[in-house]
Amino acid sequence: MPQNPPEGTPHVMPYLHYEDATAALAFLTSAFGFRERFRLDGPDGRVAHAEVETGDKGVVMLGEPGNEYRNPKHLGAKATSSVYVFVDDVDDHCARAKAAGATVLREPEDQFYGDRNYGAADPEGHEWYFSTHVRDVSMDELGAAMATAG
Numbered sequence: 001m002p003q004n005p006p007e008g009t010p011h012v013m014p015y016l017h018y019e020d021a022t023a024a025l026a027f028l029t030s031a032f033g034f035r036e037r038f039r040l041d042g043p044d045g046r047v048a049h050a051e052v053e054t055g056d057k058g059v060v061m062l063g064e065p066g067n068e069y070r071n072p073k074h075l076g077a078k079a080t081s082s083v084y085v086f087v088d089d090v091d092d093h094c095a096r097a098k099a100a101g102a103t104v105l106r107e108p109e110d111q112f113y114g115d116r117n118y119g120a121a122d123p124e125g126h127e128w129y130f131s132t133h134v135r136d137v138s139m140d141e142l143g144a145a146m147a148t149a150g
Contacts, residue, residue: 013051014083015061016126017069021047024062027122028052031100032085032130033093034060058085072125082119082127090132094118097130112145113137 005011018024025047028034034052037059042048049063060083072080087093091108097120098104105119105127117131137145 010057010059013059013061014081015063016083017065017071018047018062018124019064019071019074020124021050021062021064024122024124025050025052027100027102028060028062031097031102031122032120032128033087033096054085054087072127073123074125079121079125079127082129084117084129084131087130087132090116090118090130093130094120110134112149113142 016024025036025039029036029052032054034054036050037053038049038051039047040049042064046064047062048065049061051059051061053059072078094104094108102120102122105121106117108116108118110116114133114135114137115131116134117129119127119129121127
């Protein structure tokens with residue numbers, strides 16, 4: 001019986017739709033530091049399916065699945081979802097993303113839940129949040145912070 005999921009594959013993976021997956025792969029690797037782990041080109045030369053990875057457990061699938069799918073930029077939406085990714089040094093990561101032309105939506109900032117993160121958008125409008133966990137926060141502290149945020 002085969003392993004489910006296959007070895008090296010996390011149980012949950014987002015799948016993002018791109019109009020130009022070749023450009024998206026170049027951007028995701030240069031701006032956000034992902035590594036391309038798999039790419040399958042269709043007969044027309046366009047990317048039918050690809051996967052990028054970060055760390056030892058993070059995988060994002062992407063491709064150009066056809067005209068019935070749209071990215072946020074094409075829909076005219078600010079965002080349809082966001083992807084949250086842990087990195088070793090969020091400030092260095094943000095600087096790399098800026099240098100590669102990422103649109104930074106929110107500068108790195110410490111959050112009440114113990115992460116320091118920033119937000120960025122890729123050229124097709126997908127929102128990404130990159131984070132470094134900087135302190136552990138108890139459920140009581142989280143509850144108190146939420147109560148005062150109201």
